[in-house]
Amino acid sequence: MSYDAPNQNGRFGPYGGAFVPEILIPELNALEEAFEQSWADESFLNQYRCLLHSYVGRPTSLTYAERLSHELGRGQIFLKREDLCHSGAHKINNTIGQILIARHMGKTRIIAETGAGQHGVATATIAARFGMTCIIYMGAEDMSRQALNVKRMRLLGAEVRPTTCGSQTLKDATNEAIRDWVSNPRDTFYIIGSVVGPHPYPKMVRTFQSVIGEEVHSQLRQLSSKAVPDVLVACVGGGSNAIGLFYPFIDYQDVTMYGVEAAGEGLHGRHAATLSTGDIGVLHGAMSYLLQDEDGQISLAHSISAGLDYPGVGPEHSWLKDIGRVKYISETDHAALRAVSLLSRTEGIIPALETAHAIAALEKVVNEVDTDSVIVVNCSGRGDKDMQTIMEHDEITTIF
């Protein structure tokens, strides 16, 4: 039986749904209608594809990582080069799709949340491209960790509003963005950056990110004797780059998939490994696994990578975990930093700290699969934004 989640209520098994204040219900209904209409409309699709090609630079390369494969000793590793997307990560695939929907709906004001700043930059970029007002909510703590991205967003004409409540990270920035939307539903479009939030966001964001896996599918045939990869690996915070890579292959049962969460200081310390250690609850409008205390209050997540520092996860990942379709594992801050160094040194590619979690997992993954396996890793973002953090950990990342 082929995979057909979500159902019409936005449920992936028991997960997903729309747990939001009543004010947002008409907006979500209108959004769903606009999205479904647009996605079936050839002129919308042409515009979307044209922007992906001429503005983002798609298709992004699928690069054979020869020296990395050699260093790990098993498997043929390919990197899907989302780091080459305009603005430095896969995030822009989604923001282009959503801003076109926003324009179709007649919205004039764009808001977004951001953790690492990549989604904020991708939103500010595309808002500038279309001349729309753009407000980005970002945790005050993240603003200091990702000062470079804050500057980029401001240069792109966006207003960056610091969130000073709670943990001052992505979770609280998301709360503030939702509150803004509740207060300004008529003119405002909320561009959510991951496969999280109420229905139809997880499905819509998946649709816009699926271009990643679709390109891999056609590119791999030219580069390898195999029609589909044996193994897919991607990091998971909210989970949009992972879903984008996985979804087009979900019905190919022979394709093994690994989602890599952030184990932070280790699973017994502070971490962001929601699927590995969390339990079921509702956060930001959807039912999913999440990190919470015994009284149902949301816990603070931790990861060295601001983009994975989130106590929830996209509802579809919860479902893919439960049905056993994707294996979820985790890597620590330390392992991610070492992986930054590994990929830089072997392939000349400095990955984002988020991406580095997927690279770090390869050591385990290659030992679980056949020697000649074709492994595609989503190289979801580039590491320039993380240079400050990387420099603060010179003892791990410098080998000479």
Add this chain to the structure above:
Amino acid sequence: MKSRLSSKLNSLKKRDKKAMGIFLTSGFPTPSDTNQLLKAVDQGGADFIELGMPHSDPLAEGLPIQYSSATALRSGTTMKTTLEAVNNFRQTSDTPLLLMGYINPILKFGIAKFCEHASACGADGLIIPDLPPQEASLLQEEAHKNGLGLVFLVAPNTSTERMKQIDQLSDGFVYCISITGLTGSELRGQQNSINSYLEHARQVITHNHLMVGFGIQSSADASQLSKHTDGFIVGSAVIKEIERLWASQEIPLPDRQEALVEFVRSLKQS
């Protein structure tokens, strides 16, 4: 719904009186204050009370209730202390009390267990702002089995058809959010447009009483906005008053309580 809330609202309506609902955050400023604060708003003339179950991520709240929720959690408020407060209150008062909060702490507590405990402690109903009608089946059966009413909300952007559905689902009253915004929002001279929305809601919602809330700060706001409703709810303004009074620790406790009684009483005058 247990007869307590309905009979209170019916009897007020018969006497052509508007009902006043008062919101308090359980455990704000500390769990040990809640019993006295409940008594004070009861004495001040609340016709029903909404006791907020604080949550770490209160999406629909403006700053005052965000602040009161965070303070309550920091000072040790849990679902258990909230239910104990309800139980204590019920020993001495028959004023209807609804628990208001977000779905996640209820899920974590266990839906069946939560409904049993809430009912046994003497709560009359539940208001869950992030549980719109299409997700309500999660809670509905257990709530009804335990005699707890579920109150749903409508907003200025809710369609007529949906208002009718919500009227069918809601028990006791329908909560009309005055403006598209957060709790404690400024009404900013929108009273006229709010009133025409409420007048429309009044025509559409025929099974339930109507209560208006969000942004009501004074008796003047209350009387203006309850022209077309059966009553009004004040939350953030009460929280701000408690915050102000409890910041003045040099004022003896009984005087602060009395000041709160007076504040609540003043909301109803007119």
